[in-house]
Amino acid sequence: MAVGQDLNKSYVFILFPFYRLLVFIVYLCFSKKDVMNRVILAFCFLLCISGLKAQQVAAYFVSMPEELLLQIEPNRRKDMIDFFQHGQKGGITNALGGNSEITAMSDKYMSVSLSDVSKMEICVLSKDTADIIAVVRTVCAPACDSRISFYDEQWQLLDTKDFLQLPVNADFFVAQEVSGRDEALGMVDMMLAEYRFSPDNDVLTVDCTIKDYLPDEIYKQIAPFLKKEALQYYWNGKRYELKN
Secondary structure, three states: OOHHHHHHHHHHHHHHHHHHHHHHHHHHHHHOOOHHHHHHHHHHHHHHHHHHHOOHHHHHHHHOOHHHOOOOOHHHHHHHHHHHHOOOOOOEEOOOOOEEEEEEEOOOEEEEEOOOOEEEEEEEEEEOOEEEEEEEEEEEOOOEEEEEEEEOOOOOEEOHHHOOOOOOHHHHEOOOOOOOHHHHHHOOOOOOEEEEEOOOOOEEEEEEOHHHOOOHHHHHHHHHHEOOOOEEEEEOOOOEEEOO
């Protein structure tokens, strides 16, 4: 079955309860003669509309191809959404025997705990008239390290460099003119970083996590040359641009 068909079925699953509620509210609005009652019901109608919008990321989560999320089959993902929407904690037991749970969800953002050491974030970005699905996968063992991928609405993989210039080691360090900076940079052979989407806007934050894996004596030599703030990228409607 095509991914597009799966997405359509996912929307039916997510949106059907809202449609029934909307029909009921519209009926009440036209059957009530009292003006105040109509105002209250109209307000409820708007809340329901926002609720429909809030299911966008949920539908993409359900339609995600199984090869991208082997440990959670689509039907179990629906269970996870239902549990989250009803405030039920605990999540589900995944195919690997671990625990998976949705920890946050808004209209275009979702955070999923996949196991004790891994998590996934999904952010739906708007580009022209289409959606771009950005996915961050993070493993913490113990230092957190992330990978980011971009997909179209049919879950076809897109070229990352079209949407983000991935940070390099030097991006986490102070200006090159600072004495001793280049020597400190040369001491880092591998830079680990954690990527996080903002639940409220299209900001991507990238935190350096080398403190959690470097020996203390080496990190103390490097620390004075690291930037104090995390890297922040802003979505400009086409791609992520580094702010600082």
